[in-house]
Amino acid sequence: MFQPAKSLDELLAPIGDGCLLVVPREVSGVPMAATRALVRRGVKRIHLVALPTSSLQADLLIGAGCIETLETSAVSLGEFGPAPRFTAAIKSGAIKMKDATCPALHAALQASEKGVPFMPLRGLIGSDVLKHRDDWKVIDSPFANDGPIVLLPAIKPDVALIHAPMADRFGNVWIGRQRELATMAHAAHKTIATVEKIHDGNLLDDPMLAAGTLPGFYVERIAIAERGAWPLGLPDFYPSDADHLAEYARMAATEEGFAEYLDKYVYEKRAA
Amino acid sequence: MTAHEFRDEELLVDVIARLIGDVRHVAVGNASPIPAAAALIARERGKGRPYVSLLQSRKHNFFTDGARELFDCAGQGRIDVFFLSGGQIDGEGNVNLVSTGDYGHPKVRFPGSFGSAYLYYVVPKVILFRTEHSRRTLVPKVDFISAPGTSDANIYRPGGPVALVTNRCLFNFVNGHFALGSVHPGHTVDEIVENTGFDFEMPASAPQTPAPSPETLKLMREVVAPQLAEVYPQFAAQVFGIGKTAFAR
Numbered sequence: 001m002f003q004p005a006k007s008l009d010e011l012l013a014p015i016g017d018g019c020l021l022v023v024p025r026e027v028s029g030v031p032m033a034a035t036r037a038l039v040r041r042g043v044k045r046i047h048l049v050a051l052p053t054s055s056l057q058a059d060l061l062i063g064a065g066c067i068e069t070l071e072t073s074a075v076s077l078g079e080f081g082p083a084p085r086f087t088a089a090i091k092s093g094a095i096k097m098k099d100a101t102c103p104a105l106h107a108a109l110q111a112s113e114k115g116v117p118f119m120p121l122r123g124l125i126g127s128d129v130l131k132h133r134d135d136w137k138v139i140d141s142p143f144a145n146d147g148p149i150v151l152l153p154a155i156k157p158d159v160a161l162i163h164a165p166m167a168d169r170f171g172n173v174w175i176g177r178q179r180e181l182a183t184m185a186h187a188a189h190k191t192i193a194t195v196e197k198i199h200d201g202n203l204l205d206d207p208m209l210a211a212g213t214l215p216g217f218y219v220e221r222i223a224i225a226e227r228g229a230w231p232l233g234l235p236d237f238y239p240s241d242a243d244h245l246a247e248y249a250r251m252a253a254t255e256e257g258f259a260e261y262l263d264k265y266v267y268e269k270r271a272a
Numbered sequence: 273m274t275a276h277e278f279r280d281e282e283l284l285v286d287v288i289a290r291l292i293g294d295v296r297h298v299a300v301g302n303a304s305p306i307p308a309a310a311a312l313i314a315r316e317r318g319k320g321r322p323y324v325s326l327l328q329s330r331k332h333n334f335f336t337d338g339a340r341e342l343f344d345c346a347g348q349g350r351i352d353v354f355f356l357s358g359g360q361i362d363g364e365g366n367v368n369l370v371s372t373g374d375y376g377h378p379k380v381r382f383p384g385s386f387g388s389a390y391l392y393y394v395v396p397k398v399i400l401f402r403t404e405h406s407r408r409t410l411v412p413k414v415d416f417i418s419a420p421g422t423s424d425a426n427i428y429r430p431g432g433p434v435a436l437v438t439n440r441c442l443f444n445f446v447n448g449h450f451a452l453g454s455v456h457p458g459h460t461v462d463e464i465v466e467n468t469g470f471d472f473e474m475p476a477s478a479p480q481t482p483a484p485s486p487e488t489l490k491l492m493r494e495v496v497a498p499q500l501a502e503v504y505p506q507f508a509a510q511v512f513g514i515g516k517t518a519f520a521r
Contacts, residue, residue: 079507083383
């Protein structure tokens with residue numbers, strides 16, 4: 001039997017300073033409760049890979065000074081506007097940015113899934129995204145005479161941090177159709193998850209659930225975090241908190257406002 | 273608003289719905305409510321075809337193999353139409369979703385390139401879309417090429433831009449450059465020249481963009497708007513007056 005971690009801090013212990021951490025896009029279930037716990041702990045020098053984009057999570061981590069390097073295809077608050085702390089950090093040079101394009105990040109993680117050193121990808125040639133990535137290479141296809149193609153080195157994260165609807169007592173995590181969470185887990189050395197609840201029984205025993213289950217084989221630790229994606233939504237379970245996100249966008253527009261936001265919503269333990 | 277009046281957004285939705293044409297699969301990326309509405313109109317008119325994939329949606333998104341499935345699908349040529357915008361777009365169809373000024377020390381930083389540096393190459397019909405038609409957005413040369421409008425002959429490039437839709441006009445992309453296609457009602461050719469930072473081809477006479485038909489407006493407001501509200505609640509509320517309670521899950 002697999003005991004859920006007793007606290008978020010216990011769950012998050014594998015994420016040390018300098019960790020190469022992969023997190024998912026907003027619609028895949030973002031572990032925001034865990035992210036706030038990381039900020040409270042004051043984790044530093046994270047190399048964050050947001051697969052393939054991020055919103056509040058990256059902005060919060062950047063604003064709180066947790067990020068050294070950010071590798072992603074876009075950071076934005078969507079309908080709530082630009083991600084203010086991301087934008088400020090890029091302009092001040094406070095973080096190292098590795099601009100990517102969505103399929104490049106998927107492919108680089110798939111390389112780790114397969115245990116191969118790189119993956120080829122179409123597109124990119126002639127883009128300044130490629131120009132600013134000296135870790136990406138262009139070769140002539142060794143097979144047909146079909147021109148140059150880009151090679152992307154595998155991304156092998158230290159930790160994948162995810163939030164999912166449920167897990168069981170065997171460490172299996174139900175991710176539904178958010179299969180990129182499985183890609184992240186397959187690629188990472190360790191996967192840690194917050195979940196809304198514990199499912200009675202074994203998720204792999206039910207064929208309807210098994211197809212959407214990330215086997216416990218890949219999962220290092222689990223903790224229960226009800227409404228753990230708040231203020232973002234968990235699709236099919238609860239919507240995002242639009243009022244809160246609007247408040248975040250407003251407060252985070254300035255450094256002072258962002259500090260107030262942290263005091264109000266991150267450092268204060270919320271009785272949720 | 274009566275059926276004979278329409279909002280600027282509704283005209284743009286109608287223009288884009290026409291550009292989509294007869295295809296099998298239209299995909300719409302993040303932060304694109306107007307293209308999303310156009311894709312949903314095309315699907316309503318075609319009685320369920322084309323397939324429409326709204327990437328931010330739960331309901332209007334059939335992918336089950338993770339976020340990469342869209343890109344794998346596009347790489348095989350299974351996506352016919354996609355939409356891109358840009359903080360800057362230039363006369364050669366280059367789009368900039370990253371920053372202005374020097375990349376290392378930008379004046380303005382945008383969210384990032386998203387899937388553009390791949391999808392622009394592999395989707396046959398990419399419709400560029402930028403509501404703000406100004407010399408700030410439509411520039412002689414972008415400061416950062418997220419994705420280029422055209423590629424050298426030796427580069428694998430089945431895809432690329434076919435048109436650019438703005439709040440003032442429709443440009444068609446022909447032989448590596450834009451040509452004025454039609455001028456939206458209430459706007460003039462002089463005003464378009466004045467507000468466009470790049471050179472474009474001018475036809476002998478530019479037609480006016482036709483207004484959306486009453487049938488289209490009805491379809492948009494009554495059938496498409498509630499579908500759109502699932503993905504773009506703020507937009508649906510502002511443009512179509514769809515209240516938040518109408519789509520609560």
